[in-house]
Every structure is written in C-alpha cells, then in structure tokens.
Amino acid sequence: MFGLKEDWSLDVNERYFTLDDYCGAEPRWCSGCGDPGILTAVHKVCRDAQLLPEKTVAVSGIGCSSRLPHYMSTYGFHGLHGRALPVACGIKSRRPDLDIWVATGDGDCFSIGAAHWVHALRYNMDMTVLVFDNGIYGLTKKQTSPTTPQDFPTNTHPSGALLPPLNPLTVTLGVTNISFVAQIVDWNAPLLYETIKAAHAHRGMSFVRIVQRCPIYVESISKDIQDDPGKLLLLNHPDGIHVPEGVERLFENHQEHDPSDLSRARELVQDTSRIPIGLLYRNPDAQRYDEMTRIGMEMTEQEKLDGLNEALDKFAI
Amino acid sequence: MPLIDESQADPVKLIDEEVSLMPNNDVEGTVTVVPDRRDRAAVTLSTAPMDASEIESAVTRLRRYHLGDPDAGKQCTQVSDDLLPALLDPYRGRSGIRYEYPLYLPGPENPGESPLARPLASFLADAVATFAPAPEGARMLRDNLPRLERYIDRKLKNASNPVDAKSLLAEACMAVQDEIDLDDSNRIRLQQDLDRLIEAVESGSQFLGYGPYVAIHLLKLAVHSHSYIQRTQFVAEIDERIRGLSELLAVERGKSVSSLAPDALQQKVGAASRYIDTRAFSGVMEHRAQGSVNMSAERKGRIEKVLEILESYDADSEEMQFVAAKGSPWLSGDHCFQVTSSDDPCASAKTLYEEQADTYARIFSACRIAQLEIDGIYESAVHDSWFENFDWEAFSAHELLLIPTVVALVTAEHIAGDGMLSLSRLLNSRKPVQVLAWVEAHGNPGAGKEEDQLQSIRTELTYFGLGQRQANVVQSSAARHEHLLNGLQAALSNSRSSLYLISTEFTDGEQSPLDPWMMSSAAMESRAHPFFQVNRGSDAEADAVSFDGNTQPESDWSVHMFSYQDGQGEKVEIELAFTFADYCLLKPSLKEHFRLVPPGCESEDLIGAAAYLDSSIEKPERAIPFIWGVDASGLLFKVVVSRALMLACRDRQNYWRSLQAQCGIRNRYVEQARQEVRAEERASAAEEREKLIGEYESELERVREEANRDVMGHLADVLVGLDAATLIAGAGTGATADRAEAPAAEVPDQAADTAVEVAAAEVAEPEAAEEDDISFDEPWIDSILCTTCDDCMTINKLLFVYNEDKQAYITDPKLGTYEEMVKAAEICPARCIHPGNPLDPGETGLDELLQRAEPYN
Ligand code: SF4
Ligand code: SF4
DSSP, rough: OOOOOOBBBBBSSSOOOGGGGBSSOOOOOOTTTOOOOOHHHHEEEHHHHHOOOGGGEEEEOSSGGGGGGGGBEEEEEEEOOOOOHHHHHHHHHOOOTTTEEEEEEEEEIITTTTHHHHHHOOOOOOOOEEEESSSSBBBTTTBBOSSSSSSSSSSSSSOOOOOOOOOOOHTTTTTTTTOOEEETTOOOHHHHHHHHHHHSSSEEEEEEEEOOOOOOOHHHHHHHHOOOOEEEEEEEOTTSSSOTTTGGGOEEEEEEEOOOOOHHHHHHHTTSSEEEEEEEEOTTTOOOOOHHHHTTHHHHHHHHHHHHHHHHHHHOO | SHHHHHHHHOOOOOOSSSSSOOOSOOOTTTOOOOOOOGOOOEEEOOOOOOOHHHHHHHHHHHHHTTTHOOOOOOOOOOTTOOOGGGGGGGGGGGGGGOOOOOEEETTOOOOTOOOSSHHHHHHHHHHHHHHHOSSSTTTHHHHHHHHHHHHHHHHHTSSSSSHHHHHHOOOOOOHHHHOOOOOOHHHHHHHHHHHHHHHOTTOOEEEOOOOTTTTHHHHHHHHHHHHHHHHHHHHHHHOOOOOHHHHHHHHHHHSSSGGGGGGHHHHHHGGGGGGGGGHHHHSSSSSSOOOOOOOOHHHHHHHHHHHHHHHHHOOOOOSSSEEEEEEEEHHSSOOSOOEEEESSHHHHHHHHHHHHHHHHHHHHHHHHHHHHHTOOOHHHHHHHHHHOOOOOOGGOOOHHHHSOOOEOOOOOHHHTTTTHHHHHHHHHHTTOOOOEOOOOSOTTTSSSTTTTTTTSOOOOOOHHHHSTTTOOOEEEEETTTHHHHHHHHHHHEEEEOOOEEOOOEEESOOOSSSSSSHHHHHHHHTTTOOOEEEOOOOOOOOOOEEEETTTTTTTEEEEEEEEEOTTSEEEEHHHHHHHHHHTTTTTTTGGGEEEEEOOEEEEEEEEEHHHHSSSSSSSTTOOOOEEEEEETTTHHHHHEEHHHHHHHHHHHHHHHHHHHHHTSOOOOHHHHHHHHHHHHHHHHHHHHHHHHHHHHHHHHHHHHHHHHHHHHHHHHHHTTTTTHHHHHHHTTTTTTHHHHHHHHHHHHHHHHHHHHHHHHHHHHHHHHHHHHHHHSSSEOGGGOOOOOOOHHHHHOTTTEOOOOOOOOOEEEGSOOOOHHHHHHHHHOOTEEEEEOSSSOOOOOOOHHHHHHHHHGO
C-alpha cells in the first residue's frame, strides 16, 4: 500500500542492548550442568526482544535452578523454597508493566510449591515459567525429588526411590485455564531458544518443562535420553514451536500435533515411553487474572478513599 | 503512560546478599520508545447521541453544503488540520518510515551496474552479507542497520544533491556508536564490523535522498549509464584516428627533400643517431623527393583539417545541458548542475540541441573521413558532397548517444500555457531533446493561476504528448525510482524527443501533513497522477504502451482493508477505496471542499465516495458523498465532499479509464478479442476431448478383443491337453514365454548392473575422498549447539571463545594443542566440538589422541 513494503517501519528503540547487558554474575553451576544453556537461551530471548533490563524481573525459589536471577542483569527475587510462583504473581498483580521470568525446579515447583503451581497455572498471569527438571534435589546433595525415577538410589533413598515419579505434565494439562505448555531438553540449544522465545511471546502463563542434565548426581537419567534420540518425539505443527533448519534431523521420531488439541496433548504426555518435545498446548484466549488485578490501578489514593466511603456509606445507619 | 512513576518506585530488591542484581542501566533515565500507532488505542468511530430531528437537520445542512451553498458550509464543522484520509493514518507522526529513499548510486565508473540505484536498506543488507554471509554473523551491526538508515535518511531529508556515500556512512557509524554507547569490548567488536561495512562501499558512490531535484539526479544517472561507455569508446576511437592520420602525414613528410636534411635524419634514426654522422649521411644521399606518388594537396589539406578537428575534441565536455525558464527554482536552487535561463525553455533547448548537433556533425564527419583516409578509400566524388551536407539526421544511433543530452526544465503550467507551441515544435522535431515537466497532481495545468483548479476539465499533458506522434511520453513519479528510471532509460534508448511528466510533491509554500514522498505516493495511489508510458517504435515496430507501476490497475480505485472500533468497542473491518477526494484531503488549500459529519449522524443519504462515483445513483438529489478521515487522537469521522470536488473525481476517473483502455484494460476490442480467443480455446478443447474419447474407446475395444482371444487360446490349449502348470503360471497374462526366458536373461542384466555399480563407485570415489579431506582436517565447533557451559574455555581460553551469541567457536587451532582439542571434545556436554586432525605431526601421544578423537569427528 502506498508503495511501502511490509518492513516499512523504521522506528528504533532509543537504547540498544547486547547479550552482555543481560548477563549478571558469573554462573556457578557445576561443569557439564544443563543450566547454563538455559540461561544463555533466556539472555538471547531478552536480547532479541530488546527487553528493558529495568522492566524485567527474574524470580526464583530455592535450588540449583533458582540461582538464575543472580546471573541476570535485571531485577531479581531469589525467594523462599517453593514460593517462586506466588512472588511472581504478586509482582505481576502490582506491576503489570514488568516482564516476568520464573526459574524453578522439580523440587521447588512440584513438591513444596505444588499448591502454588496449580493455582498459578489457573491464574494464568502473563509470565514465563521455566521448570529446570533434573529429577533430583541437587543443591542439597542428591535427595529424592518428585520426578526422581523409581528405584534410582539417592541419599534419602539409598536403595532406590520408592514410588513411581510424578508426571508433571499430566498434572499441568489437567489444570483449568492453562494457556501454554511446552516441553524441551536443555541440550538442544536451537530448539531450547525457540521454545523459550515462543513462551515469552505468549500472553498469559507460559509453562515450559525443561528436561535438564545434572551430571553430578543423576548423570545416567539424562545420558540415556541424550544417547538415544529415539526416546524423544518431536511435535510439529505450523502453530507449534518453530523448528530451526537442521534441527529436525536430530530427532528420529516426529509427530504432527495441533497445540489447540488439549485431549491429544494429554494423551501424548500420558504415554511415558517417549518424551514429547515441542508445544503441547496453547490457548491464547484463556482468561488472565493479571488483567483483572490491574483494574483501578490508575486511581489516586483519594479516588480509592472516595470509592470506599461511597461503598461503606451504604451501610451507614 | 506508565502506571507507576519509575523515579518514585522502589525497585524490587534482591534478598540474597551474594550479588546485587540492580540493573546496570540508569533506572531514572527516561526510557523512550518511539511513539507508535500500534502502542496507541485503535482508531475509534466518533459517536455521540443524536435524535432523529437533529440528524435530519444535520443531513439537510450537509446536503446544501455539498451542492454549493456557502451559508450551509459555514454552519457545518470544518475539517481540522490533523485530519488525514483514514488509510494514511498509520503513517502519521512516525519517526521513521522506510521508503525507497535514500538511494545508493554506484560510482561513476560503474554506470552499467544493475540496478542503477538501490534503496539504502537493501544496499546495507547486501554489503553486510559480503563479509558476514551467515544470518547470525555481525549480529550487532545487523541489529543496528536501521539506526544507520535512520541517520542517513535524516541527513538527506529534502537534500538538493547526492552526497558521497563512504563519508556519510562513516559519519553515521560514529553517530550510532555514540548513540548505543556499548561497553568497550562490544564497542570494539561492532567497530570492526562497521569498518568492514565502510570498506564495502565503492569509492565515488553516492547516497541520494528524496529532495526537490531528485528527478533531475535520476535523469543524470540514466543519461550517464547510457552514454558513459559510448563516450569512453569514442575517445579511444578518436585517439586511434589521430594516430592513423598522423602516420599518414608522417609517411608523406618522409617523401619530402627536407626529410633528408641532417636534423630530420637524426630524428628518424632516433637514439642510435649518436653512432652515425648524420651530416655525412645526408651528404651522400640523393636530395630529391622520395616515393612514387605524392599525396595531393587537396587530400593533405583534408587530412590536416580533420586532424585539427579531432584534436580539438573535448573529452571532458558535459554529458548534459539544462535550460529553464527565467525565475524558475532550478536557476537559483542549491544544486550541483548548470542551468541556462531562457524565456522559452523548449525553444531554447531545441536550438541548443541544434547547435550541439552542428558541432558534433563536424566531429563525427571528421571521424568518418579519418577512417576512410586511413583505409585509403575516400572518394572525393562521392564523399565530398555527403560530408558537406552531413547533419544530425545522418548520425548513427551510436553517434546520437554521444551528443550531450539537452533537457528543458519546465512546469506543467508553463507547457500547458505559454510554452505549448514551443513544446509541440520540439516534440515534432524528432530531435532527442528531453522535456522534464513538474506536475502538481491535484491541480489543473491548463487553468490560469487565479482560476479555480477544479472548475474545468483537467488539461492532460499525457494526451498532448501522445498527439505529437513521434515523441516518447512518460508519466511517473520520483517517489518510484525504479519506474522513473525504467521510463527514462527506455525513452533515452530510442533517440526521440521525450516528455516526462513527473510528480515530486515539493510544493512551494504549502505545508503538507505528510512528507513529500508519502504525498507523491498518495497522488499515484489516488489516480491523481497515474503512471503511463509510451515509447515510440521504429517505423517497423508498434509503439510500446505501459501501465506498469499503478496499484490495482484493473480497478477504478485502489482498495485496501481498514479496521476500526465502533461505538460498542467491536472491531469493524471494511474495504476502503483511496479516491482522488482522499488525496485532496491532504491539501490544505482544498479544505473548503470538506465538512465533518457530526458524530452519531447516520443516514442512508450518506454514500461513500467510491460508491457514489461508481453507480448511477437512484436518488441523486438526496445523495451526499463522503470519505473517511482520522484525526490525531485516533477518532474516525465521515467527511462530506463538495460537489465541485466530486466532479473533479469523476474527471480523474474518466481519465484513468481512458488510460486503462489505451493499455488494453476495459477496452472493447481487447475484450472482444479475449472472448473470441476463449471461445476458440473452448472449441478446440472440446474437439480434443472428443478425439481422445474416441481413441480411448477404440483402444478399449482392441484390448477387450485381445483378452478374449487370449482366453479362447488358453482354453483351446487346455482342451488339446497342454501342460496345465504352464497354463496356471501364465493364465490371463499372455506372458508365459517371457517368464520361461527370464532366468537366462538375468545373467547379462546382473552383469550390467554390477558394471554400472562399479562405474558409479569409480566416479563416486574421488568425491568421497575429497569429502574426507574436508570434513576431518580442520577442527570445528557446531556453534549453534553450544550450551555456553564454559567447559572448553577452562581448558584453553585463547583457543575457545564465544561469538556474539555466546556460543563457542575455535579462534585459531594454532593457539592450542591437539590434546586440548580432544579433551575439550570429550568434556563438551553438547558434543559439538569436532577435533579434526592434529596440526602438529610431532605432538606426543598422537596415536592415542587420534583414537580418542575418533568418536567426535
Ligand atoms: S548439582 Fe546438578 S543441577 Fe545442580 S548445578 Fe550441579 S549439575 Fe547442575
Ligand atoms: S564445552 Fe561445548 S557446550 Fe560448553 S562452551 Fe564449549 S563448546 Fe559450548
């Protein structure tokens, strides 16, 4: 139209951020850990979206994963064990203008934080939630977590975990009002980036379970998967996660999956013989609690007082 | 507006003491993101409650206004200065819009480069690709190309002349570095790429912004690309002729007695003359004229004259000459070309061309005579009179290109008024003089200065040009450089007089709400200034007519989707035509032709302008045409258009339709021909189908008969007691004999297959060997898979480093040992390090290392 092409806008932000602008302290994860790859992907998504560091908050609970806010040069909140999500929801409800990232782990989220997890999913507030699931409590030295495989010996269960592991995705996909659920492994850097990018672009709570390597305590769990790509199932769909060129060949198994199909998503995660990788479910129209909590935020103190008085006056005798 | 004032708000604090996560950036600094319509509320329909009687009186007022009642006009609401046609609203107040301009023009020594000019954005992207072909390469530079673009664009806004590309780009690079203020290491990294970018710019190349003289600069570019090579070749030709003639004269001089004088001998012998006593040598020679025949005085005189003309040729003469009317802006403007003033530019341009042609006739005839003399075939009886009468009409196409291009710079008003006769004479003279005329798209060049521009039918200079049967006519806009350059090049190539009708929208004194490029685009889009081109063919060829470049050429108006929110907040999507009236809403001088419809005033009598122009309206006495306008706050209004302007719209529509018909759109004969062709195609397809059905049926019949025969044959065989097993194996296939022979045939087949495989393997082998060489020699990292774990860096910080995406790559294998390479491959959790082969064959423990490296190569 009018001789302009699609890329006609030459608006540029006043400031420019490089990757270094999002890098905080030097990471202190163990050698070979999967966490640095996740951190780099987060940095890259921030850089590519040119997020304002002072408008970005990384929130975490406790655990290896929860060190992430230290490694971000943005605002951060290293919270209490299991409480990453309620803190994040609190921030979002009072500061809806902030871009919120949550780093949590299998212990932090699925065990002590399980109640918050379920309700935060239902609230569907706009934030990106990354669960670093290594199947163990790493920071506290190899204790059984909700996702530790049965019979895997740990310091709390030296003769092997007693119960079958929790399937976090069947739980997640069972919660009312969820809006974005994806799964990825930490060692596929290009697809990890694309997944986190899509999660960040989604408006609502984007929940990404990342199968993460902990070579120190549970090397064999991830090694088995890393050594046998047949254990993974790549989900393809035009509305799914963009699969960069050349990445597809790293997967032996592919399947078309429409991310709007919730029942199929549930079937996929129910089958534990293969780990589905990609976007399981997306509903852009799910209600967002943060859109409700922000109502009236522009009111002045006086306006709020006047409103209260008016409401209370109804009860005056 | 931010919900909380940043300067007042306490940032959320980190409760871990290990490290402060306060952002590095100044929190109190204002974070300004350029205002953007996407960040603002959507366009909303203006609404207000109105009762039926209010609506009725408003409609009556608007109708009376539309029909020309000035009192009613006073009672209706005038349009505000910020009201834009709805389709142009998204471009309001943008800090940057990527147009085709600025353009990158190659250096003068590369005039033939295609395309002749390139938009800055694509030039920069291509230049980066020359040194960083991978999409992720030079990341920071790529991210900031729009900043470079914006800087150059702002520098060149409304600039009169092109500027040196290298120096402006260097300036832009410095400005961008200052603007984004990176830390030291990133600054150095970016600077390296910026330096490579500057290096990639050809010296002598230029950037051209969209300024008032842009059409002239494009014409200069087209002329230069057209004549540069010819002129360079011609200079070489002249040098060759001068050499040839000089040799002829030298031979002649050698025949004279004076050539035997000691001085002349010394000159002839050259450096070796110091070994000879030239005086004695001259003394022993017979002093009489040499050679059998002397050159006639007439020939000699002719050669000397021709030589003199050729030697006087000025190789650096101007490629172009401009003539403009006295008092016109081209005479006083701050531009880089010479313009001669004249009372009558077209007449003067013609005279100037004739003078040039006379001068060049002497040079061309001298050149031709020189060649005839060098070849010794000059015949006075034939050639004398030919060259005496040699003028521009005898010039070859090649020679015509060598004459400086003469251009008359005029306004459309001038050539539609006082200058019309001279223009007509010029266009009919067949002399390749160029007339560049500036058109105001909303005006009528035929109307007097004081007259109402919309009152009479518009004088169409395209039709005037068409009437001059030998001239090229190009109606284009400087806002579409490709269209204009194509038109200029096509016209220049056929050596006819040409009339270019150009809109630039650089208008004196009138403040437009959008910049000139956008205004010019709107003129084209609204059919106020449609693109049209006629290139005259030779006697044997038809004229080439082109309608290229127009938006939606088959429709009356260009139509686009437009969406807004209605009074209930619902999104409404409509198709909106961009008519001549929409374009006129951009002209402050035409504001009187518009009045706002009061918000909430809904009436069936209000009819969209395009629909009003399209159909025969049932109740014309009731109809009130309107267009849509949006103000700066995003409110959408209906805007009633005056009858006078609607008549002008109809005039534009008629003109547009006549151009369509010229180009075969809505042309009765073309339509008829199309229908005839379609009918013929249908008939021949039906015939073909019939034929195929016939063939199919007879084939079917034949197969059926054969099958019957086979079955009957087998039945007969069975009946006469042949081998039942054979019968069963071959039943119904007719392949019994083939199967019996098959095993015997297999041997040669297998042999052939094997031979083919061997040959293929022979061919494939060298390739495979080559591949081996490439894949395993050099160590490399599949960086895209790197998970940034730092592990390889702990082994050797110099050998393994991160790129801009914080993914590892190998700097130089010489900076580490093979052992380090293998260790890194082993430790790498992403398994993306491939150690290749050792560089140093003397490194200790290589056998073991090679074994360890194997799984990673
Ligand atoms: S303990 Fe495991 S999860 Fe934690 S940092 Fe070390 S490797 Fe990573
Ligand atoms: S060891 Fe591998 S994954 Fe880690 S930084 Fe080096 S190349 Fe990247």
